[in-house]
Amino acid sequence: MADKKLHIVMFPWLAFGHIFPYLELANLIAQKGHLISFVSTPRNIQRLPKLPPNVASHLQLIELPLPKLHNLPDNAEATTDVPYNVVHLLKKAYDALEPPLTSFLESSNPDWIFYDFAPYWVGPLASKLGIKTVFFSIFTAPTMGFLGSPSDLMGTDPIRKKPENFLVPPPWVPFPTTVAFRYFEIMRLSDSLSDDNDSGVSDAYRFGATIQNCDIVAVRSCSEFEPEWIQVMENIYQKPVLPVGQLPSTTYDDDDEEKKNDTWRWMKDWLDQQRKGTVVYVAFGSEAKPSQEEVREIALGLEKSGLPFFWVLRIQRGPYDEDVLKLPDGFEDRIRGRGVVCTSWAPQLKILGHESVGGFLTHSGWTSVVEAIQNSKPLVLLTYLSDQGLNARVLEEKRMGYSIPRDERDGSFTSDSVAESLRLVMVEEEGRIYRDKIKEVKDLFVNRERQNSVTKGIQSTDC
Known part of the structure; x- marks a missing residue:
């Protein structure tokens, strides 16, 4: 069989x-x-x-x-x-x-x-x-x-x-x-x-x-x-x-590859200019959308961290979403040259694979977590929906990720806690455990021999 x-x-x-x-x-x-x-x-x-x-x-x-x-x-x-x-x-x-x-x-x-x-x-x-x-x-x-x-x-x-x-x-x-x-x-x-x-x-x-x-x-x-x-x-x-x-995610060819390559080209040019392991990549997936107040605190936290950053910000969920997010007044002028805010499509796997990226501020969606581990990037966690909270507890427990401190009742957080969390995980000696743990578990996540055995259980059950 x-x-x-x-x-x-x-x-x-x-x-x-x-x-x-x-x-x-x-x-x-x-x-x-x-x-x-x-x-x-x-x-x-x-x-x-x-x-x-x-x-x-x-x-x-x-x-x-x-x-x-x-x-x-x-x-x-x-x-x-x-x-x-x-x-x-x-x-x-x-x-x-x-x-x-x-x-x-x-x-x-x-x-x-x-x-x-x-x-x-x-x-x-x-x-x-x-x-x-x-x-x-x-x-x-x-x-x-x-x-x-x-x-x-x-x-x-x-x-x-x-x-x-x-x-x-x-x-x-x-x-x-x-x-x-x-x-x-x-x-x-x-x-x-x-x-x-x-x-x-x-x-x-x-x-x-x-x-x-x-x-x-x-x-x-x-x-x-x-x-x-x-x-x-x-x-x-x-x-x-x-x-x-x-x-683990696969990099696919695409019918719209030329347009996407143009997009990636300017992103790569910017990333190439940054020092190795210094850039914070910020993205919250296709589902999670921060509130306007949360966007403000994230933006100011990135600014206060002093770290270069690449932020993929989804300002609305589809064309029928009337609640369009805005950045704080003057923010883009103040961070010009040090940070990028992208409100359109971005190739996450390629960005995470770039050597200048040193950490990932993520919603804890598991595909994003796996992609970070594929590329040995430590995790700073900011949950929003669905299973993300449980994912974050697993990552905290295994010392693979650090959650930004938040109010237990309403989930609010401050720009200071964003800045401190980013610096802890990416720069400070106290946060080295998070940088090391991601590298330790990488083989469990990307080993192709394990992935290639996925149909064995199905076929044996079929027999």
């Missing part, structure tokens, strides 16, 4: 923080000769990079048009296209993909489907069609272990009924850990725990039903890095858990 070639469908949620890890895993599996049908909406498929030649014949891109909904803007097919308060409408439209996905599965007859947390309805659908199912979690093992069992997530047997219950490790974690939310983090997630939205289904329920109805849980993790958390997942799910590695 080891030589059997499988047909696997991949169906990620409509967020690029989900789509790209799915694409990385799809590439790894396709390299072994299996056929992958990667399913998303037309605009998201069009925004994917050009596939590498060695997998193009084994990886087909399948477009399912997203149904139009009242109040969901035209061409809004990913979370990056809409303000945060409109994402629930995107989930409602995504749920309406069930009939066309059913038709595709019936006609293509795949062996497996890998699906995300949002389409909680895929498990029963695939079972009815005789297709084996994998819930592939782009969230890490500590996050999934902390969130709990399907019954707890679906609300049929909840142990945690108040926000305060999420501020400590749950009772099913049998070892000492600091992995838990801070108060401001869980309060920013309160809407995810409620089904009072236009989709009618909470994120917590989606997670629970997805886990309950799949055959295998695959998780973005490796047993050498967090074996105790993988065991927690197996204990609470009572089904196989398959760690697929950290999925």
Whole structure:
């Protein structure tokens, strides 16, 4: 059975923080000769990079048009296209993909489907069609272990009924850990725990039903890095858990490569002029958007740090976001020559790979964390949404990252704390531990032999 070639469908949620890890895993599996049908909406498929030649014949891109909904803007097919308060409408439209996905599965007859947390309805659908199912979690093992069992997530047997219950490790974690939310983090997630939205289904329920109805849980993790958390997942799910590695990002060619090369050229020219290991790279991913007050404190903190910096600032979430962020008055004049603020696309992997970059101020999204570790860049952490708080606790616990001190209730922070945190991690002797630890764990994250073994568990289960 080891030589059997499988047909696997991949169906990620409509967020690029989900789509790209799915694409990385799809590439790894396709390299072994299996056929992958990667399913998303037309605009998201069009925004994917050009596939590498060695997998193009084994990886087909399948477009399912997203149904139009009242109040969901035209061409809004990913979370990056809409303000945060409109994402629930995107989930409602995504749920309406069930009939066309059913038709595709019936006609293509795949062996497996890998699906995300949002389409909680895929498990029963695939079972009815005789297709084996994998819930592939782009969230890490500590996050999934902390969130709990399907019954707890679906609300049929909840142990945690108040926000305060999420501020400590749950009772099913049998070892000492600091992995838990801070108060401001869980309060920013309160809407995810409620089904009072236009989709009618909470994120917590989606997670629970997805886990309950799949055959295998695959998780973005490796047993050498967090074996105790993988065991927690197996204990609470009572089904196989398959760690697929950290999925380090690949640099792809692109149809728009010439334009992007021009953009990278001026960025590289600026980075080349800076001293080795001195530049702070600042970016918060495609989901997180700071408040106006937070932008002010970050800007003034960068200024006070005295360090050169390259800041990729997302001033709005899509063209329909009316809350456009602004920099403090006079800031750009005062930092001219020492800092760059980029409000458009930037090649994060290339920037992190430049020798002048000495540290990364990040939201703790796991893809960004992995890319920093790929390039041995120490981490300063400033969380905003979703699993980022739990990721930050893991990084703090392992001394791989340092969180900017914040008010526990509202999450506010000062420009002084930003400046002090950056200098601690990048310059001061006291922060050497963070610079050294990132280098120590690099092999666990980027070792290609580990990544190339990701299909073994699937094939043995298929037998």
